[in-house]
Amino acid sequence: MIPLDRILMSSLLLFSVTAVNAADGQKIFSQGGQNPAAMACLGCHGVDGKGMAAAGFPRLAGLPAAYLSKQLHDFRSGSRKNPIMEPLAKALSDEEIQAVTSTLAAMPSEPVADTRRQQMAADSTQKLALYGDWSRQIPGCVQCHGPGGVGVGEHFPPLAHQPAAYLVAQLNAWRDGSRSNDPNQLMVGVAKAMNDEEIKAVADYFAGAASQEVKP
């Protein structure tokens, strides 16, 4: 017969061991990491992780864990710059990054309209979004980011339901070189070929989740 206190002791030990080994993603999201400098995500990205449009803080909910993890590591290394996120990412442990990105990836996001490259473009913004401008080597956004900007795999994040101000800021960051963490430099060329008006227009298009598209 094993005494009760020993069972309690061992289960407590077991619990604390698990807690150390597996950081709690939900807790990091809502309360922050072990290091106080690793602030809670929800403060800026919203209680539902869907971002804050007015401030241009991006949606994180439903983004691929591998993409989010890469961004946090890139904030640490400086290949992606942001005065808030750089120190924050440095304050997170690798394990905490893994935990919180898994939690974020599993959070529900708004459905994206099942839009297709099917209709001819009705205006210049739709043309850029769906088909691009090949006279300037700009592929259509959805050719890599998927139908309606839903996102494809771990390298091509969703554009749909991202705040327009965030999308504009990222395109401008590629233009001025303050963001350079795109694999194979696929975005930098595209962003540099676009002008201010076009950047604002496609950002608005995807912030509205391309829902205005019509079926043929």
Added chain:
Amino acid sequence: MKPLMFAALALALGSAHAAPIAMEDQSQLKVPAAGSASGFVPPAESELPDNAFGKMVREGHALFVDTKRLMPDKVGNGLNCSNCHLDQGRLGNSAPLWGAYPMYPAYRKKNDKVNTFAERIQGCFQFSMNGTPPAADSAQMTALSVYAYWLASKAPIGVETPGRGYPEVAQPAQGYDFKRGEQVYQQQCAICHGAEGQGQKVAQDYVMPPLWGKDSYNWGAGMHRINTAASFIKYNMPLGKPGSLSDQQAWDVAAFINRHERPQDPRLVEGSIEKTRVKYHANDGVNLYGQKVEGVLIGKGVL
């Protein structure tokens, strides 16, 4: 019905060409010299008339860019026309429709007859789409032809317009190398097409096309030739960064891609890869069908 037709065709070809049985390049039409800027500008969407003709153009456009979903019984793999003909069939040096339409009817050694434009499109469905060609007088074929005709508006007939086809990239002095090709692939291509060439999907539909395996072009498609794939890659890939690979890299990566198995050549002769190689591949550009690469026979096909 279909096997019978193939058999009859094979018989006819066999008897007509007892001596030179090897097939030459896919198209007997010449491709304009590389580097010549494509001078032709197809009409803009806004110029499309709002009438029955305009409606048919739109239908053809939809089939062209969303082929797999709209023609599931005709497309046997995961591809759309626009995967090989970029920018909706508009882009110069990407086998644009405005460059193809005015060149037909034309003789093709591939099937040893004068082909109408509809028959040329049927070839795409049989090989590049690994599927069942729509009938020449079907509504879908009409829509696709009307779309091509419209893009070719004001293009001269029977003239080699610069930008037609994929410009030839001469085989480098060093030939090609699978190992170097694999490196190029993993560094430049895998991010979209996947480490195993499997492409990437959203839900059931491919966003980035598979380059080998059951959902890619078959062993009879023009793209199975290393020289053709090298030309396409050099002038069109990676998407948005054309011309960024050297000729050598384009050939190396084309060879790496086209050493992988894909659906069988639908013209398979008596179930024999060797007979099919001799008849259709022995003199068809640079290709690996029916050859051994590192001890492995290429061309077994995948289902």
